Amino acid sequence: xxxxxxxxxxxxxxxxxxxxxxxxxxxxxxxxxxxxxxxxxxxxxxxxxxxxxxxxxxxxxxxxxxxxxxxxxxxxxxxxxxxxxxxxxxxxxxxxxxxxxxxxxxxxxxxxxxxxxxxxxxxxxxxxxxxxxxxxxxxxxxxxxxxxxxxxxxxxxxxxxxxxxxxxxxxxxxxxxxxxxxxxxxxxxxxxxxxxxxxxxxxxxxxxxxxxxxxxxxxxxxxxxxxxxxxxxxxxxxxxxxxxxxxxxxxxxxxxxxxxxxxxxxxxxxxxxxxxxxxxxxxxxxxxxxxxxxxxxxxxxxxxxxxxxxxxxxxxxxxxxxxxxxxxxxxxxxxxxxxxxxxxxxxxxxxxxxxxxxxxxxx
Amino acid sequence: xxxxxxxxxxxxxxxxxxxxxxxxxxxxxxxxxxxxxxxxxxxxxxxxxxxxxxxxxxxxxxxxxxxxxxxxxxxxxxxxxxxxxxxxxxxxxxxxxxxxxxxxxxxxxxxxxxxxxxxxxxxxxxxxxxxx
Numbered sequence: 001x002x003x004x005x006x007x008x009x010x011x012x013x014x015x016x017x018x019x020x021x022x023x024x025x026x027x028x029x030x031x032x033x034x035x036x037x038x039x040x041x042x043x044x045x046x047x048x049x050x051x052x053x054x055x056x057x058x059x060x061x062x063x064x065x066x067x068x069x070x071x072x073x074x075x076x077x078x079x080x081x082x083x084x085x086x087x088x089x090x091x092x093x094x095x096x097x098x099x100x101x102x103x104x105x106x107x108x109x110x111x112x113x114x115x116x117x118x119x120x121x122x123x124x125x126x127x128x129x130x131x132x133x134x135x136x137x138x139x140x141x142x143x144x145x146x147x148x149x150x151x152x153x154x155x156x157x158x159x160x161x162x163x164x165x166x167x168x169x170x171x172x173x174x175x176x177x178x179x180x181x182x183x184x185x186x187x188x189x190x191x192x193x194x195x196x197x198x199x200x201x202x203x204x205x206x207x208x209x210x211x212x213x214x215x216x217x218x219x220x221x222x223x224x225x226x227x228x229x230x231x232x233x234x235x236x237x238x239x240x241x242x243x244x245x246x247x248x249x250x251x252x253x254x255x256x257x258x259x260x261x262x263x264x265x266x267x268x269x270x271x272x273x274x275x276x277x278x279x280x281x282x283x284x285x286x287x288x289x290x291x292x293x294x295x296x297x298x299x300x301x302x303x304x305x306x307x308x309x310x311x312x313x314x315x316x317x318x319x320x321x322x323x324x325x326x327x328x329x330x331x332x333x334x335x336x337x338x339x340x341x342x343x344x345x346x347x348x349x350x351x352x353x354x355x356x357x358x359x360x361x362x363x
Numbered sequence: 364x365x366x367x368x369x370x371x372x373x374x375x376x377x378x379x380x381x382x383x384x385x386x387x388x389x390x391x392x393x394x395x396x397x398x399x400x401x402x403x404x405x406x407x408x409x410x411x412x413x414x415x416x417x418x419x420x421x422x423x424x425x426x427x428x429x430x431x432x433x434x435x436x437x438x439x440x441x442x443x444x445x446x447x448x449x450x451x452x453x454x455x456x457x458x459x460x461x462x463x464x465x466x467x468x469x470x471x472x473x474x475x476x477x478x479x480x481x482x483x484x485x486x487x488x489x490x491x492x493x494x495x
Contacts, residue, residue, distance in 0.1 A: 035428040036403040317405040
């Protein structure tokens with residue numbers, strides 16, 4: 001068995017007493033104190049995440065824009081330098097290779113931020129399908145990534161960063177400096193809260209981490225592990241590859257139509273997705289809430305009127321709502337808000353109900 | 364071992380339950396080591412009063428944010444009381460696992476089984492082995 005990899009912040013996590021677990025081949029902090037306390041810190045104040053295990057695949061050259069246009073389900077012809085766009089990389093079948101954020105740093109320069117579990121797979125996919133005149137590089141190992149999320153994050157970051165991050169709109173980024181280190185700061189995140197993702201050179205990540213925690217202490221900034229990262233994104237109903245998305249699942253099934261530009265087409269999977277839309281999408285991802293105590297978890301069967309109809313893809317207690325929530329696939333006819341479902345947890349059928357998503361935050 | 368509370372008066376199972384003899388009945392819960400390993404406890408599933416279990420049999424489930432763990436009967440007996448407070452306040456198990464976080468009370472069917480459980484020193488050694 002290969003040894004687990006470590007991000008540049010491994011020693012920081014150990015020094016903070018984090019519980020470390022394997023994730024996507026890395027030894028990562030699942031929690032520092034308590035998942036519930038870390039979750040609440042992000043909802044109420046701010047939290048700092050090490051997400052350096054994620055990948056960055058760069059495309060440069062005259063063929064870069066055409067390559068991204070072919071690979072990504074979003075139109076990038078109107079994506080300007082300094083803008084970020086969320087989209088999917090799809091197979092010809094319409095199944096999802098990965099969900100990514102695409103950054104345009106220049107006319108002929110892009111990078112994709114990709115899930116840690118998919119870095120090698122995505123790199124090979126991009127290389128295979130890139131257009132001529134595009135140079136593709138996997139710069140994951142030389143890149144550090146910190147996420148600063150929560151209502152106080154702009155106030156924490158502003159004194160340390162140039163240009164002023166408060167001027168950034170959502171899905172915009174700027175290249176400058178944070179705590180004396182070269183950094184790219186984007187107003188993006190995976191928590192449903194306001195916040196920033198800060199890209200730096202891998203060797204600068206520890207200094208940035210220390211500077212941010214120090215600067216944010218007065219505002220109640222604390223480090224956040226992957227446990228709370230998952231409960232936060234679930235409350236925001238954001239998909240997690242390997243759960244809501246996989247090679248056999250399309251973005252239309254996952255409720256991600258607005259991130260798929262079928263009018264433009266021209267990207268891998270467009271034809272299959274058009275056919276699926278025309279024929280009617282047979283199954284749909286829904287958000288649900290348990291009506292009684294219990295916790296739905298990935299893999300639990302979903303039933304309706306006693307008959308199994310689907311499966312939970314993610315589930316957890318929602319610290320903000322004080323009830324158990326989850327995401328799962330059901331037949332399209334059962335996807336309407338208010339539809340009663342049962343979650344099969346061990347030997348019990350726990351009543352649940354389809355609810356609007358996101359569970360927390362703006363709709 | 365400073366980081367885990369292991370009260371000397373109690374007996375312990377290898378599955379990290381504690382047992383306390385109380386006037387012919389035996390109160391049971393999970394240990395400080397167990398609650399720390401689990402993290403924030405969000406749900407405890409306990410059996411109905413009147414159900415009987417053999418020593419070693421699963422009698423319930425404790426769930427944290429990330430994990431689901433079976434609870435194993437440290438002795439054989441009939442459930443005579445269940446801690447109803449845990450339904451609304453599962454966090455009591457984290458806050459006071461030997462006190463307000465107690466889980467069930469058994470009427471033991473075989474008093475000698477209590478002696479077969481680990482004493483505090485033996486349990487501390489069992490925790491030590493797994494913490495390295």
